[in-house]
Amino acid sequence: MPDLAQNPAKKAAEEARVKIQQCIAGNRHFLVEAGAGAGKTYSLVEALNYLIAKRGADLLRHNQRVACITYTNVATDEINVRTDRHPAIQTSTIHAFCWSIARDFQPLLRSEVPNLAGWPERLLETNGVGARTIDYNLGHPKIEDDRVLLHHNDVLTLTIRLLELPKFRHILAERYPVIFIDEYQDTDRNFAEALKIHFLNDNNGPLVGFFGDHWQKIYGNGCGKIEHPNLKVVGKNCNFRSVPRIVGCLNNMRPELPQEPEDPGAKGTVTIYHTNSWSGMRRTGQHWGGDVPAEVGHAYLNHLRSVLAAEGWDFSPVHTKILMLTHKVLAAEQGYAGIESLFPYNDAFIKKEDPCIAFFCDVVEPVCAAYACKRFGEMFELLGTRTPRIMSIADKKSWAEDMEKLLAIRATGTIGEVLDCLKKTKRPRLPEAVENREHELAIFRADQSAEEPESIVHQRQFRALPYQEVIALDKFIDESTPFATKHGVKGAEFENVLVIFGRGWNQYNFNQFLEWAGSPHNIPSDRLDAYERNRNLFYVVCSRPRKRLAVLFTQSISPAAITTLSRWFGSEAIHALTLPR
Numbered sequence: 001m002p003d004l005a006q007n008p009a010k011k012a013a014e015e016a017r018v019k020i021q022q023c024i025a026g027n028r029h030f031l032v033e034a035g036a037g038a039g040k041t042y043s044l045v046e047a048l049n050y051l052i053a054k055r056g057a058d059l060l061r062h063n064q065r066v067a068c069i070t071y072t073n074v075a076t077d078e079i080n081v082r083t084d085r086h087p088a089i090q091t092s093t094i095h096a097f098c099w100s101i102a103r104d105f106q107p108l109l110r111s112e113v114p115n116l117a118g119w120p121e122r123l124l125e126t127n128g129v130g131a132r133t134i135d136y137n138l139g140h141p142k143i144e145d146d147r148v149l150l151h152h153n154d155v156l157t158l159t160i161r162l163l164e165l166p167k168f169r170h171i172l173a174e175r176y177p178v179i180f181i182d183e184y185q186d187t188d189r190n191f192a193e194a195l196k197i198h199f200l201n202d203n204n205g206p207l208v209g210f211f212g213d214h215w216q217k218i219y220g221n222g223c224g225k226i227e228h229p230n231l232k233v234v235g236k237n238c239n240f241r242s243v244p245r246i247v248g249c250l251n252n253m254r255p256e257l258p259q260e261p262e263d264p265g266a267k268g269t270v271t272i273y274h275t276n277s278w279s280g281m282r283r284t285g286q287h288w289g290g291d292v293p294a295e296v297g298h299a300y301l302n303h304l305r306s307v308l309a310a311e312g313w314d315f316s317p318v319h320t321k322i323l324m325l326t327h328k329v330l331a332a333e334q335g336y337a338g339i340e341s342l343f344p345y346n347d348a349f350i351k352k353e354d355p356c357i358a359f360f361c362d363v364v365e366p367v368c369a370a371y372a373c374k375r376f377g378e379m380f381e382l383l384g385t386r387t388p389r390i391m392s393i394a395d396k397k398s399w400a401e402d403m404e405k406l407l408a409i410r411a412t413g414t415i416g417e418v419l420d421c422l423k424k425t426k427r428p429r430l431p432e433a434v435e436n437r438e439h440e441l442a443i444f445r446a447d448q449s450a451e452e453p454e455s456i457v458h459q460r461q462f463r464a465l466p467y468q469e470v471i472a473l474d475k476f477i478d479e480s481t482p483f484a485t486k487h488g489v490k491g492a493e494f495e496n497v498l499v500i501f502g503r504g505w506n507q508y509n510f511n512q513f514l515e516w517a518g519s520p521h522n523i524p525s526d527r528l529d530a531y532e533r534n535r536n537l538f539y540v541v542c543s544r545p546r547k548r549l550a551v552l553f554t555q556s557i558s559p560a561a562i563t564t565l566s567r568w569f570g571s572e573a574i575h576a577l578t579l580p581r
Helices: 008-025 040-061 073-082 094-102 106-115 152-162 166-175 189-200 244-253 294-310 327-334 337-342 355-372 376-383 393-412 415-425 432-446 454-464 468-477 510-518 525-542 559-569
Strands: 030-034 066-070 089-093 133-135 147-149 178-182 207-212 232-236 269-274 320-324 483-485 494-501 545-553 574-576
Touching: 008 030, 008 040, 008 207, 008 232, 030 040, 040 066, 040 073, 040 089, 040 178, 040 207, 066 073, 066 094, 073 089, 089 094, 094 152, 094 166, 106 133, 106 152, 152 189, 189 207, 244 269, 244 525, 244 545, 244 559, 269 559, 294 327, 294 494, 294 545, 327 337, 327 468, 337 454, 337 468, 355 376, 355 393, 355 415, 355 432, 355 468, 393 415, 415 432, 415 454, 432 454, 494 525, 510 525, 510 559, 559 574
Parallel strands: 030 207, 030 232, 066 089, 066 178, 133 147, 178 207, 269 545, 269 574, 320 483, 320 494, 494 545
Antiparallel strands: none
């Protein structure tokens, strides 16, 4: 690690810190544009600690707080820890922050709820809102006898409407004279516009500071770039993550925000591979047009892994991530394609929102792993109080027989066979939500005349899948494989990254993006959103590695696209990959 005099990134970060503190001291709205690896969260925490030192005691004396709005509970926890949970800082998600102010305006909320999307239908059978309390908890809309529970989106919509009221804005500014927004590019468009109209235009409101990077906006409902004449833009021109070889490529992509590396002498590699030499029939259609067939893509990936391994790459999950575009491609590669195709939303299985998936991944798999390793104390801790302990030799024998049976079915059987086994042994017991699903399925099996609802069809098809798909999914979720989707790694970093650019989603066509990037004046006006969507995802994934970056295009790429790649990465880095015979 170089000393400070030889650390260009540290020098650039110090310049940004001074500018941010000048804005805070001068009560001037500002926006910190921190590219990949620049340490955006570090700057945010640094600014919060500066406020604590300068104004913390005064804020508390006047019963005021600095509001720090984040977009995940993980980010909230991280910032709380790094500010020592100082009482002058209130860090919360955007929905929690909005609700902390909006909930005090019950009469207005009651009058506005019937105007929200979806609520007229919900209120038909309840004679309206009436005197019910408007509340917000888990974000699931619901009408109860004494209260109305709002959806997540309702909270933002209502807050935006409340911001039109001078009284509401005054109360907000009195409670929170400073508002920082983390990952500003992911802020809801309408909420961001309301902040511009009511606070950036009017210097009587709170000081607003935005921290983020509009090139890392990869979610559809985010506002992206924020511009306003009253915003002081502070570019953080440093990169503490990547070696100079990678930083140089990022600078070629984004010359308007050049970054300085931390260690100018650090070594690394960047290599780009394409499959243009493959002579077979490529896939067609809106989603897959121009890509190689799935089995050919798999062969290319395996071949490239062997090439990179020979060059010194370590493909263990601790050192390397292989990034793919969609869960459909990833699921096929990892072995849970049936699960992926069965669920309409990825969150149901990736975030374990489905109770069966949650039970398998959070209970069955850890219990089986603990039993197989003879960690019986850990096994019973996972099973919880609902499961009887071993009290005799007979109990021990029975437990062993049941667990061995479960391990055997788990290895070769279906999901349904595992569930049937657990219904008999109760080791572990099925949670109530899973038992209810199985009970409903049994009722419909008995009544052949009844038409199966969608939920029953889903459970029946789910039971028919090999349980090995659950094991593969659990390994992916637990990050014990080197694979990930590109959207799932925003903010993460890895020693080595191999990116697979192909088709599979009609919102992304990286050949088209590279052609546009080479001639920006040729981008159709109605395709600017598509261009930025592709650009941002391309930038995000190429900026994840610390030392080595390799890119594989399984879709064919044109001469114009190769020209763009050569300009960014260097012509010497571009290689035609051919499969061994």
